[in-house]
Amino acid sequence: MTFRAQHLLGIEHLRPEEITTLLDLADRYANENRQRRSHKDVLAGLTQINMFFENSTRTQASFELAGKRLGADVMNMAMQASSIKKGETLIDTALTLNAMHPDLLVVRHPNSGAVDLLSQKVNCAVLNAGDGRHEHPTQALLDALTIRRAKGRLHRLSVAICGDILHSRVARSNIMLLGKMENRVRLIAPPTLMPAGVSEFGVEVFHDMQEGLRDVDVVMMLRLQKERMDGGFVPSEREYYHRYGLDAEKLAFAKDDAIVMHPGPMNRGVEIDGTIADDINRSVIQTQVEMGVAVRMAAMDLLARNLRARRGAELQKDKGTMV
């Protein structure tokens, strides 16, 4: 077993063989999900709490479904509505939850590093479902699985990530994962949406779509996060679409068999043309959603195995001291 992590906080701390282990298991779950095979025994008796400090429909649903397919007792907590409003700190919330003895904690938080902080205060396995602009590891893993299934491999591919990279945790996790698996990563964005110093991450930086998309195998579009556009990062949606929106003309610069990805939710007509998103020969956007459930099942399965092993070892130790 090569997956030893206690939590899944980010791609940064995963080793390539851990990523491969997780993707192999997720691949199996994806196939078995299509066959409607049940796995209710895997997380039976374990409690999964989904704690979302930030609105989410699809990620939360995906984690919920993954947990239920594996037989966990799943509880959803919408955190904006509860204690935060009453002034409770994140750590107190964590300690309160910890006292309820959950086994798997799925957390999304608007601040970078918040999930990391929370994980230090609890005994269960923590899965990062997105923290600020920092990481969104299950998204990068589901993207990787989607690519691997479509392209037959996850190395020596040329992948373009396009759009609002500055505010995107999806981009950060993907840059790290694709880099670890030895792919060429290109970032395409207007300079106002490109983080500083990214060229030092071993990626190529482009400000022009046609140049950046030339001969790539994978085109990964990012959502233009309207809610974070308070600083006026781009002049207007229509100018953005004209220069950075993915349409047939720009996609023609990529390889003929290049696939198109989007983490959703999409803004049709802002970052992606509707007909491309719906083109079953190019778009793997629906596959991404499907792989999302499988990847989250695999992640929770592996973390639960480690959790049980750790608890078993502690139990042994306790017995040892009693003798």
Place this chain on the structure above:
Amino acid sequence: MTEILFTNARLIDPVAISDVSGWLHVKDGSIAASGDGTPPETKGTVIDCGGKCLAPGIIDIGVKVSEPGERHKESFHSAGLAAAAGGVTTIVTRADTLPVIDTPETLEFVARRAAEDSAVNVLPMAALTKGREGNEMTEIGFLQDAGAVAFSDGLRVVSKTKVLSRALTYARSLDALVIGHVQEPQLSEGAVATKGKFASLRGLPDVSPMAERMGLDRDISLLEMTGAKYHVDQLTTARALPALERAKRNGLDITAGVSIHHLTLNEFDVADYRTFFKLTPPLRSEDDRLAVIDALRSGLIDILCSMHTPQDEESKRLPFEEAASGAVGLETLLPAALRLYHEGQLTLPELFRALSLNPARRLGLPSGRLLEGAPADLILFDPDAPFILDRAALRSKSKNTPFDGARMQGKVVGTWVKGARVFGET
């Protein structure tokens, strides 16, 4: 008449920039004489320094004592103990308390509390604008009469240029020292890290280091207009240094300081969102750190300070963006500064020029020197003694130090304020 004779000492003299062995004679709270030959006869206490360093006590500009308002974070008592243990004999306190020190009445409260409780000298600063809101200047004259040694809104920038220009003009007429925090306020709004690879990797809101130069450029222009006496609290970036150099060359009455944290740590020390490393301004790149060390050595940057900012555990145990900023530094200023000495970047006299002499000169104090007639504010320290810092052992009420668990060298053996021992075994 009380006398102390220090013998067998390594005298660190920042005026002569010398580091020689000798003796120093203290009479009635003042330095009476020093030399390198046979020490004079004395009926008073003789302290054999055993070859350890005797230096003028540190004068730390910009210390936050959380009185009034947040005495659970730091009081004059705890700050005084921490200062004495750290070799700081004078603390120059910030006005960013609750309430703000912006009237002679609050200043008098602070002065009284300090006199009652602090082991070391306390010189209070007052706010430059009422409530530190940047709209109206404070009663600079009355506050000066009440004992304010400088005027500063602390880490808040007076963003209305017209308000600052009038305050500087008025301060000039009273020969009052104004201390500013240089930062373009709009560009740096919401930022908690310096723009670059690290902030991008961690997904933290960042600000270009250029914001510091923009703030400095504005204030230098205002100094040209008003002729005021001005000190920059912390200058931390390479790009701001040429502007400072030009301003000094043009004869403006400007000096600059830097915090020890910006000289000994860089942006990567934040690592996995360690909030004890969250500072204002944020930690900089390694290139900036090295450039600022050079500037301190050359004397372009005048003053080295701790920017002692106590924060309780609750305000630090939060996600990085929401956590409070600042670090305690009174007890770690000297050992951290000695890292620069051990790395061969600054000599001991150069360090004490920045720690003691220059702050005394800037504030017009007679201390900070080993000269005859100067107050006997002295520290005796072993620059080589190794230790591992344990934050729980700090004397400050708040334990928010970035040096917890760090290997350091340099221990204070004794501290004297006006000839009276305030730290170390007698």
